[in-house]
Amino acid sequence: MVSSAVKYQSGISLVELLVAMAIQFILLAGMVYVYGSSRTMFTVNQELSRVQENGRYASDTLLYDIRMAGFAGCRSINEVTPNIVANTAPTFSAVTDGLNVFENGVGWTNPTAITRLAGTDVITLQSISGAGVPLSAAMASASAAISVASNPDAVATNDLLLVFDCSRADLIRASSVGTGAPVAIGHNNTTNSSNSLSKAYGTDALVIAFDARTYFIGTDASGEPGLYQHSFNNNTVSLLTQGVQSMQLLLAEDTDGDQEPDLYADASGVIDWEAVIGVRVGLLMSSADGAATDARAFTFDGANANAASDRRLRKAFWSYAALRNRI
DSSP, X not given: OOOOOOOOOOOOOHHHHHHHHHHHHHHHHHHHHHHHHHHXXXXXXXXXXXXXXXXXXXXXXXXXXXXXXXXXXXXXXXXXXXXXXXXXXXXXXXTTTTEEEEGGGTTOOOOSSSEEOTTOXXXXXXXXXXXXXXXXXXXXXXXXXXXXXXXXXXXXXXXXXXXXXXXXXXXXXXXXXXXXXXXXXXXXXXXXXXXXXXXXXXXXXXXXXXXXXXXXXXXXXXXXXXXXXXXXXXXXXXXXXEOEEEEEEEEEEOSSSXXXXXXXXXXXXXXXXXXXXXXXXXXXEEOSSOOSSSOOOOEETTEXXXXXXXXXXXXXXXXXXXXXXXX
16 A cells, blocks of 8 residues: 655755855855965064074174174284285275275275165175184295195185284285195285285294175165175175165264273264274165065164055164274
């Protein structure tokens, strides 16, 4: 016998379907919002980390060279001014003692093809660079080759070298560098004005690499700023780090001789260069991308640093380095 009761499959009504879809849309919108917020926060943190890392690296590099400015081994350059025989050598002045600062680049001749960013300062620092090695044998004469046991600084032909023994110093360019042991370093007049030094140095003398490094803010082909370093020794320029929007330098003067800064001035306002005992370095760092949610004004060195009203993140790094060879 066939039952007359017909069973129908029950479903959802149109109203229920609409309610379910609305709930799904709300949940989806919430997920999209949370994802977007998380991604924005990740981007901000990533860009900020890069800004801080680049700022620390640039500051540390500059501060190290500033502290070493004027160092010529056991004494400073202004105490024992080197006898310069090297061709195309950096110039020395007892006033600046290995330190030159150019306010807004005034007086500085750019030796590179990199365009300096307007409104930024330039600093040149001269000192020894490397570990150095003692002479393995006394020079037979002032024009004899210099003999050292090894070459840890990888000195090459035409490199600037300082030979010193705390009483005398000569700045030369290597005309040849031997490959055997001991290493013979020549200094004939192909790379020097004379093949004769101020004296025949003994085994108490050291030979060490010397350089004058210039730091400036330049822009690349796309217009992005960065901190560049130019080496006088081999006439090369390298990008140290990107994102450096500005560099401002203040010189600390000790006006009463107590080895403490009494006033800070830019290079154009220095009263007595011989009284300069330190440098205050200000670096303005900016992110590569516009990670901020909106454009924000940023004050650096008393002026708005976001004239373009972009959304880049910015951070100022101010630090101080004493000239160790003056205090």
